[in-house]
Amino acid sequence: GAVVSQHPSRVICKSGTSVKIECRSLDFQATTMFWYRQFPKQSLMLMATSNEGSKATYEQGVEKDKFLINHASLTLSTLTVTSAHPEDSSFYICSASKPGYEQYFGPGTRLTVT
Amino acid sequence: RKEVEQDPGPFNVPEGATVAFNCTYSNSASQSFFWYRQDCRKEPKLLMSVYSSGNEDGRFTAQLNRASQYISLLIRDSKLSDSATYLCAVNGGAGGSYIPTFGRGTSLIVHP
Numbered sequence: 001g002a003v004v005s006q007h008p009s010r011v012i013c014k015s016g017t018s019v020k021i022e023c024r025s026l027d028f029q030a031t032t033m034f035w036y037r038q039f040p041k042q043s044l045m046l047m048a049t050s051n052e053g054s055k056a057t058y059e060q061g062v063e064k065d066k067f068l069i070n071h072a073s074l075t076l077s078t079l080t081v082t083s084a085h086p087e088d089s090s091f092y093i094c095s096a097s098k099p100g101y102e103q104y105f106g107p108g109t110r111l112t113v114t
Numbered sequence: 115r116k117e118v119e120q121d122p123g124p125f126n127v128p129e130g131a132t133v134a135f136n137c138t139y140s141n142s143a144s145q146s147f148f149w150y151r152q153d154c155r156k157e158p159k160l161l162m163s164v165y166s167s168g169n170e171d172g173r174f175t176a177q178l179n180r181a182s183q184y185i186s187l188l189i190r191d192s193k194l195s196d197s198a199t200y201l202c203a204v205n206g207g208a209g210g211s212y213i214p215t216f217g218r219g220t221s222l223i224v225h226p
Contacts, residue, residue, distance in 0.1 A: 034213070034214070042218070043201075043216060043217065043218030043219055044158070044201070044216045046213070046214075046215075046216075049213055091155070093158075095214075097214075101146070102146075102148050102160050102163060102203075103148075103150075103158075103160070103203065103214055104160070105157040105158050105159065106157060107156070107157050108156070108157045110155075
C-alpha cells in the first residue's frame with residue numbers, strides 16, 4: 001500500500017515557539033492531504049484539507065493563522081503550529097489520498113508544549 | 115445527529131469469540147466506506163474497504179446497508195492481537211466531497 005511519512009515523530013517545545021510538521025506521500029502523488037488532531041481517547045478531528053497549489057480549507061473552529069498549512073507539491077504538505085501553547089499538545093496525524101479512495105495515514109507527530 | 119456514529123465500547127470479549135460493530139452515517143449520498151484499525155498511540159491503518167455486496171478478508175467481514183445507512187464489521191475467532199480501536203470512515207456525497215468523516219472508534223479488548 002501507499003506510504004506516508006511524517007516528521008518529526010515527536011517534538012517537545014516551549015510555549016510561544018512554532019513547530020513545523022512535514023507530511024510526505026512517498027509513492028503516489030497526493031492531490032489532497034488532510035491534517036487531523038487527536039487528543040487522548042478522543043476521535044480523530046479533521047483540522048483542514050490541504051490541496052496542492054491552493055489554500056487549505058479549515059474546519060470550523062480551527063484558526064488558520066495559528067495552524068499554517070502549505071501544500072507546495074503533490075508529495076509534501078506542512079503544518080506549522082505557531083505560538084504553541086500547552087493546550088496545543090496533541091497527536092497530529094496527516095493523511096493522503098486520491099479522491100474517493102482510502103486514506104493513508106502518516107505515523108503521526110506527538111507534540112508536547114511545555 | 116453526528117455524521118458518523120459508533121458505539122465507543124469497550125467491547126470486552128474472550129479469545130475465539132465473534133464480535134460485531136456497527137457504524138451509522140447520516141449522509142445518504144456517501145459513496146465510499148472503510149474500516150480502520152488504530153492501536154494505542156499509533157496512526158489508523160486501513161483494515162478493509164466496504165463494498166456494496168459485502169466483502170470478507172479472512173476472519174473479517176464488512177457489510178454495507180444503504181437503506182438503513184450503516185456499515186458493519188464482523189470479527190470471527192477473535193485473537194488477542196485484535197485488541198485495538200476500530201474506526202469507520204465515510205466519504206463522498208453531494209457535490210463530490212471526498213473529505214472523509216471518521217467515527218470516534220469502537221474499542222475492542224480481547225482477553226484470554
